[in-house]
Amino acid sequence: MRISPLRRLATLATTLGLTSLGLLGAGAAPAQAAISDCPAGYFCAWKTMDGTGTMFKTNTNKATLGSWDNTFQSVVNRTSEFACLHDEPNYERTVGVSVWDPDPAGTEWGHSDPTVSSVSLVPTARECNFPAYPEWYTSAAPQASGFGDLNADLQADVLVRDKAGRLWFLRGDGSGQLVGKSGWNAMNALVRHGDFSGDGREDVIAREASTGKLWLYPGAGNGSLGTRKLIGNGGWNAMSRVVSYGDLSGDGRSDVLAVEKATGKLWLYPGTGTGTLAARKLIGNSGWNGMSALVGAGDMNGDGRADLIARQASTGQLWLYPGKAGALGSRVLIGNSGWNVMDSFLGLGDVTGDGRADLVAITKSSYRGESCRGVGCLLVYPGRGNGTLGSRAETAGDWFALNGFL
Numbered sequence: 001m002r003i004s005p006l007r008r009l010a011t012l013a014t015t016l017g018l019t020s021l022g023l024l025g026a027g028a029a030p031a032q033a034a035i036s037d038c039p040a041g042y043f044c045a046w047k048t049m050d051g052t053g054t055m056f057k058t059n060t061n062k063a064t065l066g067s068w069d070n071t072f073q074s075v076v077n078r079t080s081e082f083a084c085l086h087d088e089p090n091y092e093r094t095v096g097v098s099v100w101d102p103d104p105a106g107t108e109w110g111h112s113d114p115t116v117s118s119v120s121l122v123p124t125a126r127e128c129n130f131p132a133y134p135e136w137y138t139s140a141a142p143q144a145s146g147f148g149d150l151n152a153d154l155q156a157d158v159l160v161r162d163k164a165g166r167l168w169f170l171r172g173d174g175s176g177q178l179v180g181k182s183g184w185n186a187m188n189a190l191v192r193h194g195d196f197s198g199d200g201r202e203d204v205i206a207r208e209a210s211t212g213k214l215w216l217y218p219g220a221g222n223g224s225l226g227t228r229k230l231i232g233n234g235g236w237n238a239m240s241r242v243v244s245y246g247d248l249s250g251d252g253r254s255d256v257l258a259v260e261k262a263t264g265k266l267w268l269y270p271g272t273g274t275g276t277l278a279a280r281k282l283i284g285n286s287g288w289n290g291m292s293a294l295v296g297a298g299d300m301n302g303d304g305r306a307d308l309i310a311r312q313a314s315t316g317q318l319w320l321y322p323g324k325a326g327a328l329g330s331r332v333l334i335g336n337s338g339w340n341v342m343d344s345f346l347g348l349g350d351v352t353g354d355g356r357a358d359l360v361a362i363t364k365s366s367y368r369g370e371s372c373r374g375v376g377c378l379l380v381y382p383g384r385g386n387g388t389l390g391s392r393a394e395t396a397g398d399w400f401a402l403n404g405f406l
């Protein structure tokens with residue numbers, strides 16, 4: 001992504017324009033064009049370095065630029081979307097794209113290389129260079145694992161939240177479907193793991209940042225979500241982590257785990273199967289704030305019970321806490337060190353198609369892999385069925401500039 005370093009304050013531009021007028025003298029000539037002529041809601045460009053002369057303006061995508069092709073020298077983006085300036089026509093994304101942030105007030109303008117041949121306006125900066133959602137491919141599992149599959153086609157699927165607050169359903173064939181049009185950035189926890197409403201379809205649970213309320217979004221069975229229902233009246237912001245786990249209590253219904261910020265205690269909130277949560281039970285006395293990731297990972301050790309994977313922040317180690325009836329068993333080290341390079345984890349059941357639950361991770365900028373480096377590498381660690389993980393596979397490299405995965 002190329003961002004022009006040459007930015008100027010529009011107030012300066014305005015000043016320059018007025019200065020020019022002043023030099024001309026009152027009434028001596030028509031008012032000279034200026035950056036400030038760009039109307040609100042438009043992207044504007046000029047063939048001059050100071051925003052004078054004829055102005056180009058658009059509030060829609062332009063696949064070609066006609067007489068303006070390769071002429072932009074000064075630009076301002078007064079739209080509420082990101083302006084992508086493509087060096088090639090038809091919004092070519094693979095070469096030469098510069099990104100201009102939304103600037104409805106028109107307080108910033110800058111210089112562009114005179115190489116622009118098409119202009120697109122998009123809700124997220126990522127979309128100037130990539131599709132709105134990342135690449136996700138999976139193999140069908142031999143049997144249902146009870147979670148990780150919103151549309152019940154045996155292929156583990158992912159929900160991705162983008163920086164514009166939209167929610168995308170990735171079914172596992174590389175495609176993405178918009179299932180949440182807006183507003184999802186109001187949530188500061190998003191989890192899914194199993195069926196809470198009791199209709200056999202996987203659901204999503206979200207915590208509203210402004211209220212601390214916990215909402216259940218019932219899965220419709222096709223990747224989209226139905227009308228939400230309140231399942232936690234408030235107070236959930238007292239939790240540092242909320243995990244949708246699968247069944248820990250042993251009644252076949254999916255449960256929620258949460259870590260209490262103030263105490264580091266781990267609580268079990270048993271799902272009732274009717275879209276509510278029963279009275280909580282303490283299952284971890286202290287220390288859980290020392291974990292920087294908690295993943296309801298499904299049955300990793302092959303005993304038929306869902307397990308929990310936790311990353312210890314201080315050591316970068318990965319631990320498996322085997323699920324027992326209503327409690328967690330003694331932890332087992334499954335990753336020696338180095339796991340702090342992961343930005344997030346996904347427990348989706350079996351994604352490799354061998355019937356064993358796997359672990360998926362998305363990397364931070366410090367990751368150095370074999371075929372992928374830096375932020376946004378998608379890694380699959382195949383579960384061996386005995387609680388341990390096989391060697392990672394780097395399966396995609398475009399899981400960045402987004403805002404959450406579940």
Ligand SMILES: [Ca+2]
Nearest residue numbers: 149153155157
């Ligand atoms: Ca699926």
Ligand SMILES: [Ca+2]
Nearest residue numbers: 195197199201
């Ligand atoms: Ca459900």
Ligand SMILES: [Ca+2]
Nearest residue numbers: 299301305307
């Ligand atoms: Ca287990």
Ligand SMILES: [Ca+2]
Nearest residue numbers: 350352356358
């Ligand atoms: Ca597997």
